Amino acid sequence: MPSSTVETPPKADDVSLSHGLKQRHLSMIALGGVIGAGLFVGSGAGIAAAGPSIVLAYTLSGLLVMLVMRMLGEMSAAYPSSGSFSAHAERAIGPWAGFTAGWSFWVLLCTAVGLEGIGAAKIVTGWLPGTPEWAWVALFMVVFCGTNLAAVKNFGEFEFWFAALKVGAITLFLGLGVLAIAGVLPGTDSPGASHLGDFLPNGGEGLVIGLLASVFAYGGLETVTIAAAESENPVKGVASAVRTAMWRIALFYIGSMAVIVTLVPWDSPAVVEDGPYVAALDRLGIEGAGQVMNVVVLVALLSAMNANIYGASRIGYSLVQRGQGPKALGRVSGGVPRIAVLASSVFGFLCVLLSYWRPDDVFSWLLNMIGAVILVVWIFIAVSQLRLRRRLEREAPEKLVVRMWAFPWLTWVALAGMAAVFVLMAREPGTRVQLYSTGAMTLALAAVGYAWQRARARS
Numbered sequence: 001m002p003s004s005t006v007e008t009p010p011k012a013d014d015v016s017l018s019h020g021l022k023q024r025h026l027s028m029i030a031l032g033g034v035i036g037a038g039l040f041v042g043s044g045a046g047i048a049a050a051g052p053s054i055v056l057a058y059t060l061s062g063l064l065v066m067l068v069m070r071m072l073g074e075m076s077a078a079y080p081s082s083g084s085f086s087a088h089a090e091r092a093i094g095p096w097a098g099f100t101a102g103w104s105f106w107v108l109l110c111t112a113v114g115l116e117g118i119g120a121a122k123i124v125t126g127w128l129p130g131t132p133e134w135a136w137v138a139l140f141m142v143v144f145c146g147t148n149l150a151a152v153k154n155f156g157e158f159e160f161w162f163a164a165l166k167v168g169a170i171t172l173f174l175g176l177g178v179l180a181i182a183g184v185l186p187g188t189d190s191p192g193a194s195h196l197g198d199f200l201p202n203g204g205e206g207l208v209i210g211l212l213a214s215v216f217a218y219g220g221l222e223t224v225t226i227a228a229a230e231s232e233n234p235v236k237g238v239a240s241a242v243r244t245a246m247w248r249i250a251l252f253y254i255g256s257m258a259v260i261v262t263l264v265p266w267d268s269p270a271v272v273e274d275g276p277y278v279a280a281l282d283r284l285g286i287e288g289a290g291q292v293m294n295v296v297v298l299v300a301l302l303s304a305m306n307a308n309i310y311g312a313s314r315i316g317y318s319l320v321q322r323g324q325g326p327k328a329l330g331r332v333s334g335g336v337p338r339i340a341v342l343a344s345s346v347f348g349f350l351c352v353l354l355s356y357w358r359p360d361d362v363f364s365w366l367l368n369m370i371g372a373v374i375l376v377v378w379i380f381i382a383v384s385q386l387r388l389r390r391r392l393e394r395e396a397p398e399k400l401v402v403r404m405w406a407f408p409w410l411t412w413v414a415l416a417g418m419a420a421v422f423v424l425m426a427r428e429p430g431t432r433v434q435l436y437s438t439g440a441m442t443l444a445l446a447a448v449g450y451a452w453q454r455a456r457a458r459s
Contacts, residue, residue, distance in 0.1 A: 017082060017152070017317075017335055021231040025156030026241065028163040029224050029307070035166040035252055036304055038217040040297045043257065044272045044279075046217075050210025051201035051266040055257045057210035058217075062249045064421075065218045067414040068378050070404050071385035073242030076225040078392055078399035080234035083318030084225045085381045090322060092384035092391075095456070099449030101380040102319045104442060105222075108373040109312035110344050111366055113305050114351030117141060120301040123294050137352050144306045145345040148313060149338050152230050155310050162303035169296045170252055173277060177259035180284055188284055195265050208424050212431055215421055217253070219374045220304065221245070223311045230314075239402050305348075312344035313337055324452070369441045371434025372425060375418055376442050382415045 047054045072085060081087040083102065090098025114137075121136035147154050176185060183190030200207060228237040260276045263283050270279035274290060275297075281289030317337035320330035329340040354363040389407055392400055404411060425431040 017230050017314075017332065017337070019230055019232055020151055020153035020335065021156045021227055021237075022153075023232060023237060023240075025153070025160050026224065026228060026231045026237040028160045028167075029156070029227055029241075035163075035170055036217070036220055036300055038219070039253060039256065040277055040293065040300055041275050042213060042217055043260075044276045046210040046213035047257070047261060047266055047276055048272050049202060049206045049213070051206060052196045052199045052261045053207045054210045054214070054261060054266075055254060057207060058214045058254050058257050061211060061214040061218060062253055064215070064378075064414060064417045065221060066246050066249060067405075067410055067417075068381055069221055069242055069245045070402070071411060071414070072222065072225055072381050073238050073245075073402040074400065074404050075381075075385055075388055076228060077235050077238045077242075077401040078388070078396070080229045080238065081318065082226055082229040082314040083322070084222060084229075084315070085377060085384065086315060087318060087322070088384045088388065089380045092387040093380070095322070095324065095453040096446060096449035097380060097384075098322065099319070099324045099452065100442060100445045101377055102315050102324065103445055104370075104373050104438075105377055106312050106315050106319070106344070107347075107441075108370045109308040109315070110347040111351050111370050113141075113308045113312070113344070113348030114355065115367075116301045116305045116308070117348065117352055118355060120298055120305070123298045123301070126294070134352070134356065138349070140302065140305060141345055141349050141352075144302070144309050145341060147306060148309050148341045148345075149336060151334065152336060155306065156227075158306050159303060162299055162306065165299050166296065166303065169292075169299075170256065173281070174251070174255055174259060176284060176286075177263060177280060181259065181262050185284065191263060193262075195262060201266065208428065209430075212421070212424060212428065214253075216374065218249075220307065222377070223307050226311050226314050235401055242402055309341065309344050309348065312347075313340040316340040316344060323456070324449070365437070368434045368437035370438065371431065372422075372438035373442075375421060376438065379415065379418055382411055382418070386411055 043054070046057065050057050072088075075088040076084060079088065079091065083090075083098070086098045086102030086105065088098075089101045117137040117140050118133070120140055121133040124136050125131055125133055144158075147158055179185040180188045181190055202209075224241045225238055228234045228241070231237040256277075260271075260280050263280045264271060264276070268279060270282065274282070275293060277296075278290045278293045281293065286292075314337070316325065316329050317332075317340040319325045320327060320340070329343055330337065331339050351363070351366065354366065357363075385404060386408060389400075389404065422435065425435040
């Protein structure tokens, strides 16, 4: 393939999108985007496997995510785009890379929309027994599809208030936990370090399971770089979000795990059965803790649905604008790619139907296929940053508003960390199938993308 094909920057893909997101929207999306249902619920299995060493697992994976966000921030501040890492991969590596990263992430987000809808419906049917789950899923889909079909500022307002509720809830939890640990919370006795004695109760194997669980809990941080392209000041928005990523990860993720394993014995059945946050609040004697956390988890799930429909529609729109998908998805009206929003919502609802019709084969196959997509995306981000940084230093150093730390050494460290996670996934029976299924989908998309790239180069 001629080198000029690789060097040609991707077509600007957000010229007809509106810029209705205000800085307060972007700041809160960045703040609340790290607080997902995976943190509130999924961390329980990690704690049960790793014990107190879950704090170390979240710290290690958090450091990796910080490096990824810094790399992505550097590129997104230099080249704001609704295609985010997909557009960066095309610019740095070639159209096939943008195609592969973009469409694999689109499938991931759309499937996640369906999963989050199912999770939210289960909570509501717990409050209203006898009501059908599918009806609640359909209602949520209609609401958030409608939100995303309207002006982008509506998406921003929903996410602003969703994020505010999540941040408020987890801040209150951390405050109560620290007071209890310090022994100054009325009606509670400080546990001291009594629950931390056996730091590695299940040895290195337990730590590995906890590490893998923590890596995938960080998914969703990329949305802020997608949303930044539609903000009033994309460069400032990305720079601000990336620079505060470190303390947000440290406070919300690592801080939460430290508080939970200090307050609650790691092997308490309630950690998995009720969720770690409910178990900790029950330990503090707070009445109705379960229902309070159910409300918070519901908000987290609905927030993720809203954000993932938005992210999927913008990634799909960006791909089409760069000639990598059906032209219909690229139509914009009122500053919104409405056909892309509808397509993303329909695919998400199809995933819900598959979970009812074919839960044991088709749906499980789909879940395995997206199991390691986020790692594939991170690899594209790291390789793209390695190549684009040198180009920016030569051609447009003034665009380096955000700079990757200790370049290129920490970028290589991040790539080594991603390779290590792949090796750990291959060793664990529970994640091996996901690794191979995601690998197969990635190779298939790469082959299609490369064939399309060659055909375009010849024409």
